[in-house]
Amino acid sequence: MPEAAQVRSFIDDAVRWRKTGDEALLLRLIRSSCSGVPHDVGAAYATLAGRTGDLLDAIDRGRLALPPPDRDRVLLFARRARLVRDSNSEGEALRSVVADAFEVQERVILSAVEGRHAPAATQGAVELGEPVAREEGGGVPRWQKHFSASALNAYGECARKWFYRYACAAVEDPGSSASAYGTAFHLALEDFHGDFPRPRSTDRSAMRHRIRECVTWAFERNRDGFETRVEFELQVRRAQRTAQRYVDWFLAQEREAPFEVLGREVSAELDLEGRAFVGFIDRLDRDERTGDIGVVDYKTGSIATSAAEYGEKVRRFRDFQLPFYYWARTAAGDRVTKLVLIPLKDALLDVRPVVLEVGKTIKLDDxxxxxxxxxxxxxxxxxxxxxxxxxxxxxxxxxxxxxxAACADKPPAEAQRFGS
Ligand code: SF4
Known part of the structure; x- marks a missing residue:
């Protein structure tokens, strides 16, 4: 238990940190015995943040691998520190905010109580303390970083999932072979279009050869994402077959709708009434006949199979990705007329993009x-x-x-619902 003097000095430091923002004071706070963080863990984080410069961000990112109880204590410290930082109180009221947030006064009182009753305890007597009033529940600290369409998609799909992933960073998602497949395929197409921005039948064999090289190289770079060698080999074969079908589709565009690839992995930034949204667009195309811009997103997982189906997801606020890209590029001065999803999941099917034409298959109002x-x-x-x-x-x-595993309130699985 910290002494009263330690508590006073901890509160003094916290008050000065809130007023000055001096990071050195925050590092002292986490090392204090009042912080609720084990001393060695607090010292390790203070050393790390001394080099990187932002302790709360280092904690959010889980920069130190810790056993769950220690990680919980560090996260609790960060939450309490933010409560203090975001408080508008001053003077004694601010000191109370610190004391309440870190429960330090309570500890001193408990310490005194324990001291007073120590002799009784040694005689085997037990004295019950006064019940403590239940603490008021609080909101999750406000989100202070940028937003992304995928974060809003996660929230639309399940608010609890958003909470785990973005507010708590509760479990590190190690990814799957499906996500490694998607990453590698995106990388391969990014490279491929660096060499071939336009569909030209005269480049047919060079394209086929080059995309094979791009897929091989991109999957080698992501080899660690596949659990076994067999899995890796199977996914490379699947990708090679799909890539050849992609070239078939690309070449057909020379006749049907010639275009030029203007950008790959294009940064998309948008300010929406003070909220910063960021993302990356897989590909930007310029229609060679009209000069209009098409926004393209590659999809290696399951997606809507028609423009009508995707449009319905947009209307029901289940998907914000293409609308976000549309507004980001419109704000950048482009005349965006097409939003395109390119399905790259199934090696046995021809590539058939889902195309939403703005004002036709997707309304501007939507x-x-x-x-x-x-x-x-x-x-x-x-x-x-x-x-x-x-x-x-x-x-x-x-x-x-x-x-x-962490989600106690999840709905019963389909199979369980119909069991018995
Ligand atoms: S397991 Fe829980 S957090 Fe994940 S999707 Fe289901 S309800 Fe949401």
Whole structure:
């Protein structure tokens, strides 16, 4: 238990940190016996943050591998520190905020109580203390980083999943062979279009040869994402077959709708009423006949199979990705007329993109409503006032969720629902 003098000095440091933002004071706080963090863990984080410069960010990122109880204590420290930092109180009220946040006064009182009753305890007597009032539940600290369409998609799919992934960073998702496949395939196409930005039948054999090289190299770079050698080899073969079908489709565009690849992995940034959204667009195309811009997203997993199906997801606020790209590129001055998903999952099927033409197969009003919803959701997530993140009622969303083990409230699996 910390002494009263230690508590006073801890509160003094916290108050000065809140007023000055001096990181050295925050490092002293985490090393204090009042911080709630084991001393060796606090010292290790202080040393790390002394080099990298941002202790709370280092904690958020889980920069030190810790056993779960220590990690929980460090995360609790960060949450308490933010409560202090975000407080508007001053003077004695601010000191109370610190004391309440870190529960340090309570410890001193407990310490005194224990000291007073120590002799009784040695005689085997037990004295019950006064019951303590239940602490008021609080909201999750407000989200202070940038937003992304995929974060809003996660929230739309399951608010609890958003909470685990973005607010807690509760479990590190090690990824799967499916995600490694997607990463490698994206990389291969990025390289391929660096050499071949336009479909030209005269380049047919050079393209076929080059895409084979790109796939081989991209998968080698992501080899660690596949659990076994067999899995790796099978996925490379699947990708090689799919890539050849992709070249078939690309060459056909020379006749049907010639275009030029303007950009690959293009950074997308958008300010929506003060909320910063960021992302990367897989590909930007310019129609050679009209000069209009098409935004392209490669999909190596399951996706909507038609423009109508994807449009419905946009209308129901289940997918913000293409609307976000649309607004980001429109803000950058492009005339975006097409939003395109390219399915690259099945090596046995021809590549048939899902094309949404703005104003035709997707209404501008739907894109505007999606933009408004992005503002609303990001405002709610940034408010710090959400007290409960509801689990989804769609059991299918839980099938590949990395947080299943932690999620006590998840809906019963389909098979269980129909059992007995
Ligand atoms: S297991 Fe299901 S309910 Fe729980 S966080 Fe994951 S998707 Fe949401």
């Amino acid at each position: 894109l505007k409503r999606s933009r408004q919803k992005m503002i609303e959701l990001s405002t709610v997530l940034a408010s710090g006032e959400i007290r409960r993140f509801e689990p989804t009622d769609n059991a299918a969303a839980c099938t590949y969720c990395a947080y299943q």
